[in-house]
Amino acid sequence: MIKILGRxxxxxxQKVMWCAAELGLDVERADIGGAFGGTDTDAFRKMNPNGTIPVLIDEDFTLWESNAIVRYLCAAYGAAPWVLPNTKTHGLADQWMDWYQTTLHPPMTTLFWQLIRTPSDQVEPAKITAAIDAGAKRWAILDQHLATSRFILGDHLSMADIPLGCAAYRWHSMNFTRPDLPNLRRWWEELADRPAYKANVMLPIT
Ligand SMILES: N[C@@H](CCC(=O)N[C@@H](CS)C(=O)NCC(=O)O)C(=O)O
Incomplete structure (x- = not known):
């Protein structure tokens, strides 16, 4: 059975667990990281020298980096539309996945740490304002794309929706004022109706 190490x-x-659930895979997840600890052991560092989660173990194969794990699960276990039809579609999926990781994840991380993890007397409001502004500009790019596309690659949910979909829950659920981006909201509300998304992504933000 496939094992996922991570809280x-x-x-x-969440990216990995949501993807696995959409693919209908039976996955065993172990609570590792954060308050559970377990990432700073020799055994864990042998699997992932970064000491970060998630880590996938599939028989004798070990993989870290969440987007790489999502791509692996789709390629190894997916059928269409999870296996993409051609190299151009792959390019577009990679574009949106990598864009999230490199461009939108930084302001989302600032918001998460400032609004959820930082004690209220240590919060830096200027950092929150800057991250909302940067996030809003970038989410607006996806909003524009979704004006003519039901999901990120068209009519079907695909791996391209996974990283951005996980972040969209946090963007819409954390306590701050956000601009109205109607296409983004429509896409996110459709994700929020999916049982696999509800079970693996729509969890308390802690
Ligand atoms: N780029 C890596 C980042 C991994 C990462 O930073 N994971 C965080 C959790 S979101 C972590 O391991 N934090 C330490 C911990 O949970 O103990 C990925 O996408 O997998």
Whole structure:
């Protein structure tokens, strides 16, 4: 059976768990990381020298980096539309997945740490304002794309929706004022109706 090492409230673990659930895979998840500890052992560092979660173990194969794990699960276990039809579609999926990781994840991380993890007397409001502004500009790019596309790659949910979909829950659920991005909201509300998304992504943000 496929094993995923990582606590369920990690956004990077959520990507992998949501993807696996959409693929209908039977996955065993172990609570590792954060308050559970377990990432700073020799055994864990042998699997992932970064000491981060998630880690996938599939028989004798070990993989870290959440987006890489999502791509692996789709390629190894998916059928269409999870296996993409051609290299151009792959390129577009990679574009949106990598864009999230490199461009939108930084302001989302600032918001998460400032609004959820930082004691209220140590919060830096200027950092929150800057992250909302940067996030809003970037989410607006996806909003524009979703004006003519039901999901990120068209009519079907695909791996391209996974990283951005996990972040969209946090963007719409954390306590701050956000601009109205109607296409983004429509896409996110459709994700929020999916049982696999509800069970693996729509968890308390802690
Ligand atoms: N780029 C990595 C980032 C992994 C990462 O930073 N994971 C965080 C959780 S979201 C972590 O391991 N934090 C330490 C911990 O949970 O103990 C990925 O996408 O997998």
């Amino acid at each position: 369920p409230n990690s956004v990077n673990v």
